Amino acid sequence: MRISELSRRSGVATATIKYYLREGLLPPGRATAATQAEYGESHVRRLRLIRALIGVRGLSVSAAKDVLDAVSEYATDTHELLGLVFGVWPASGAAKDEDAYADDSEVGALLAQMGWKVSEHNPARDVITQTLQTLRSLGMDYDWHSLVPYAQLAEKTATLDLDQLEGPDDPLEKAERAVLLTFLLEPALLALRRLAQEAESTVRYRS
Amino acid sequence: MRISELSRRSGVATATIKYYLREGLLPPGRATAATQAEYGESHVRRLRLIRALIGVRGLSVSAAKDVLDAVSEYATDTHELLGLVFGVWPASGAAKDEDAYADDSEVGALLAQMGWKVSEHNPARDVITQTLQTLRSLGMDYDWHSLVPYAQLAEKTATLDLDQLEGPDDPLEKAERAVLLTFLLEPALLALRRLAQEAESTVRYRS
Incomplete structure (x- = not known):
């Protein structure tokens, strides 16, 4: 397909596609003339993933490029793939500064x-630590034990999430869905x- | 207690307490001299709730005052109290503009x-509508049916939440915890x- 069709199919403006081509996020099409190239389905899927990484996950263009390169490298390893798009481990392989660990x-x-087996790079660790510290600083009697019932429900939520990634075999599509x-x-x-809180409050206090 | 002790107990700076007194968020203490007043436990609890509404929920001072006035009015009605602090219905009683409904x-x-019985003012309604529209605009096959299993887990989460509000009888304390x-x-x-996603991914793809 031509670049105009690629734009229509992917929902990404032509000027933006050209920018991604220059920056190396998108591999070049097959040249058919001096100023024309032919693009395929893999370009559509890759553009959708770029849009998801930049527009939804909020990555910079260069961070998105690192993730895309790593996704190509680990295309057959779903666990590695999901870890990369979730930011669980760094695409560049750079280790987190030891001092940065709370x-x-x-x-x-x-x-x-x-x-749960979880990488020490997973940024969600710090969020839990900070939340517990904040709650205690405001006078609440709260520690990790209080989060166990919530963690049990999070486990069921994650199962629903991963069930929805079982479908597509194409690694770019799987990464985009994730x-x-x-x-x-x-x-x-x-x-x-x-x-649900409002509904439960109605049941408890309005019956 | 003196204002300095009130500051220490509530974790709110003396200058901020004086500001809240001037703005009417905090009722005056019992005057003991021309420039001195005596404050009680109800001041400590009210200051903690103010701090939660402004510092945590991000309300403006005047919006916090509306909520505090309404909390005093509905002190014995837990359902009304929770609806007010969650923003489920407007403290001022002002109806949402009909045109504003998506x-x-x-x-x-x-x-x-x-x-679930839920007020039409609950702002969470619009978040659900917008999320479904965004997912579909990005090519995902997603509608409200897809959210039902997540809603069932949210129901269990809300039950955990409300269980933790069963303790305190004091309405200010209950509102602050909420x-x-x-x-x-x-x-x-x-x-x-x-x-949980990372842990589940390890189980599925690394065993």
Whole structure:
């Protein structure tokens, strides 16, 4: 297909596609004339993944390029692929600075209790540590034990998430679905909790 | 207690307490001299709730005052109290502009399926509608049916949330716990999902 058709199919503007070509995020098409090239389905899928990484996950163009390069390298390894698009381990292979690790002994205890194997690069670790510290600084009696029932429900949520990635065999498509479903569903999951809170409050206090 | 002790107990700076007194968020203490007043436990609890509404929920000072006035009015009605601090219905009693309602027939179908009774002012409705529209605009085959299993888990999460509000009888304390647990736990719940995704990915693709 021509670049105009590629633009229509992927929902990405022609000027943006040319920019991605120059920056090396998108491999060149097959040249058919001095100023024309032919693009294929793999370009459509790759553009969709780029859009997901930049537009939805909020990566910079160069960070997206690192992830795309790594996705090509680990295309047959689903676990590695998902870790890359979720940012669980760095695409560049650069190790996190040792000093950057907060004391996450509470997270360690929670993970051990749940039997979860999780990379030490997973940025979600720090979020848990900070939340517990903030709640305690505001006078709440809260530690990792309080999160165990929530973690059990998160485990069921993650099972639903990964079930939806079982379909596509194409690694680019799988990576795109993983980004869209994980990042775009976040506000909806919090909104479902708010709706459920109101519904539960009605049942408890209005019956 | 003196204002300095009130500051120490509540974690709010003296200058900020004086500002809240001038703005009417905090009722005056009992005057003991021309420039001195005596404050009680109700001031400590009210300051903690103010801090939660402004610092955690991100309300403006005047919006926090509206909520505090309404909390005093509905102190004995837990359902009304929780609706106010969650923003489910407007503290001022002002109705939402009719034109502001998006087409939320999908949310209606989801609520009916779940058997949830939810106010039409609940801002979480729009979040669900927008998420579904965004996912479809990116080519995903997604509608409200896809959210039902997530809604069932949200229902269990909300039950955990409300169980933790059963303790305190004091309405100010109950409102403060509701704000802290709902808003501060949000990033932690999303982080637990990420950790669980990685753990589940390890089980599925690395065994």
